[in-house]
Amino acid sequence: MKSSKLCMVFSRNRIIILTMLLFTWGCASMQPPGGGPEDKEAPEVIWTIPTNDSVRVSRKVDIFVAFSEKMNHETVENAVYLSPHPAGEIKFSWKKNVMKIELEDSLESNKTFVVTLGTDGKDIHANALQQAYSFAFSTGDSIDRGSINGRVIAENTRGISVWSYRLAGQANEDSLVYIKRADYITQVGAGGKFKLSYLSPGKYRVYAIADLDADYLYTPSSDYIGLPFKDITVEPAKLEATGSDFMIFQEDTAKFALQTVVPVDRSLVVVGFSKSLMTELYFETGSRFDGLKNHFRMTDSASGTDIPIRDVYLNPVKLNEIKILTVPRNIQRRHVLSVRNLFSQSGEEIVSGDMSFEGGDDSSNIKIDMEMFSPQTKDGMILANDGFGFRFSNGVHRASFEKYFQMRDSLGNQVNGLFTWAHSAQVEFQPAVLLQSRMAYTIDIIADSVMDWSGKVFGDTVIKYFVNSFKTDSLGFVSGIVKDDDSVKAGTYYITCRNLNRGMRDHTVRIDKTGVFNLNYLVPGRYSVVAFKDEDGNGIYSYGRVSPIIFSERFTSYADTVVIRPNWETSNILLRFKD
Known part of the structure; x- marks a missing residue:
């Protein structure tokens, strides 16, 4: 009792x-009771x-x-x-x-x-x-009444605490989290919500921390951290500060650097980096595309003669790896690869770097692989608006792939569409019209006619993929409005419905400005709705950096779980970015 x-x-x-x-x-x-129902x-x-x-x-x-x-x-x-x-x-x-x-x-x-x-x-x-x-x-004679509240977004918020440091113009403000116990600490509760109470007026920097070594200091090698999108000011006229939301991540403190240069054969060189590269810059589909060929130079180390580069592309399954295709090289000679002004996914830059190499197989017999990596299907079931993504182990002749690619429905009707290449080793096919409800489709790729840059074909048979579309009226829809209190900073908005059923796929839409958004053809189930403002234009959420401080991008989430029902639109989802 x-x-x-x-x-x-x-x-x-x-x-x-x-x-x-x-x-x-x-x-x-x-003593605990000896019997009866469990407490x-x-x-x-x-x-x-x-x-x-x-x-x-x-x-x-x-x-x-x-x-x-x-x-x-x-x-x-x-x-x-x-x-x-x-x-x-x-x-x-x-x-x-x-x-x-x-x-x-x-x-x-x-x-x-x-x-x-x-x-x-x-x-x-x-x-x-x-x-x-x-x-x-x-x-003293009075109680301070300031407060800061918000949420921590993570799969499991148990044990996550929120640390607040009072800022007073110190020279080492960015380093306080490493060397000083926070001035105010609380733990998150149900739903990841937290509230720091009884704060005196002033400026604060707030972090969400999974302090795994329990020393009340931030240790990048072991702890997880969430960074704010700005410092918070508790004002005498407005003692409650809201909207301090966090996403937890483990900070990668390694330096972005050129690590390896491996010659595979007379034409192909594989280049490794310490971190993934910025896909928004180096995918042709990115809004700020900057061709990778512009950032590399290869020379003969003895004569200084340039080795012409035919193609440069990211390894689609290892984004910290680049493949460079050159005209045939003399593998008995030493060469130098130079890289300039290359950016990692987190925004770090290699201003310059050089590495020499030699060797390579005179006649490479590396097998060429291909996979369909999207959509993420369960039992081959696809949605009416799905596109189909393919990745290759080597860059391909784009025209040969497009020519020998076919998609047909079970009645034999050909599906026309548009090919969009991220680079020579990754492409998406988007059907020109919505796929029919409850229809079986076959994708055929004539492998002996699709070639990589060296002239090798992908096989001696036809590669087939079989998929089936959902019944359209068995799917649901989500719509809502994005509002932003900050009208100054530019950026696009990414809205994602996260499927809470493990193994099921998420759905994302991008809008270029505040206003209405729609997510169509969602499999029924329970979803959370989150959004972020892509201020740096790299196409992904940027968590920021602790020191020197780079604040995180702003994000928001819908407070309630959204239940998607068949043939039903869940509307009036308000996503507000608070300033």
Whole structure:
């Protein structure tokens, strides 16, 4: 049975006396019940000393927290955050359901302190607190009332905390998260929601942290982090700051660099980098396409003669790898590959780099592979508006692939469409019209007529793919509106319906400006709807960088789970980007 909350009507002095008696004498031991139904009820905090909003509290105060049931001491102690963190050691002791917190040193004067009990705290039945619980007291005459709230978006938010640093123009502001415990800490609760309360007016930098080594410092090699899209100012006239949402990632601190140059044969060279390259720049489908050939030069190391480069393209399955096709080289001679002004997916640049190499097989017999990588189908089922993506292990003659590609329905009707090449080793075929409902389709590729750059064919047979379209009225639709409080920064918007059923595909649409969006032909199920503003134009969400700080791109999410039903449009989805 939960402890009675009637004790809250006692005067403060009587509560203190009651607590002292608990710690001095103790009571009969409270043991978990020996039988009956399993306890699955979340524990609660029923009273605290000092009480919430207490002022003029002694700087040598002891802190007490009473719970509704017997707690797992270690989990609770590890989930206690006192902000700002006091100097000296913090000691814990227990009597029954009451935890005592003793401070080695005196608290600062005229300061608001916040005690937060995080959601990692559990009772003896392993039931966790549903939400982080905070209470505040002051050693001065008043309580600070500022707050910052938001959400952390992750598959599992258990154990993720939110750290806030008060900024005061320090030279090392970007490095504080590495070297200093945060001024304010809380843990996320149900649905990834959090609230940092009782903040004094000022400017703050807030992070979401999975502090896996539990040292209250950010360690890139082990911890996960979420960066803000800007610093937050708590103003006296507007004490509540909203919209601080985070996506968690593990930061890659390796330097973007040229790593390997491997000659495969007389014409093909494979070049490896430490990080993936920016696809929006180096895919021909990107809005800022910049041909890779512009960034490479190959020379004979002895004579300095240029080796003409015929084609350069990303390895479609290893985006940190580039393949370079040249005119036939003398494999007995040493060559130099030079790279200039190349960008990684995260925006880092190789200004210049050179590497020498020699060798290669005089007659390469490497097998040429091909795969259909999209759409991601379950049991070969496709949607009416699907396109079909193909990847090749070597660059191909585009005209030969397009000529010997055929798609037909089960009645023998040919499906016409448009080929869009990301580069010589990746293409998408988009049918010109919507596919018919409940129709079987066959894709034929005459392999002995499709050649790579060296003249090799893909095989001596016809490669076939079989797919079937969904019944159109068995699918659903989503529509809504994107609004943006920031009308200054440019960028396109990507809206994604994430299928919450494992193994099922997501659906994404891009719009160039705020307004209406539509996602059509969705398989029935449960979805979350998220969106981000692509301010750097690389086509993917940019998480940012800790130091020197690069803020993340802004994103937003629809608060509720969206249920897609057959032949039904779920409308009025509002996605608002807050400033």
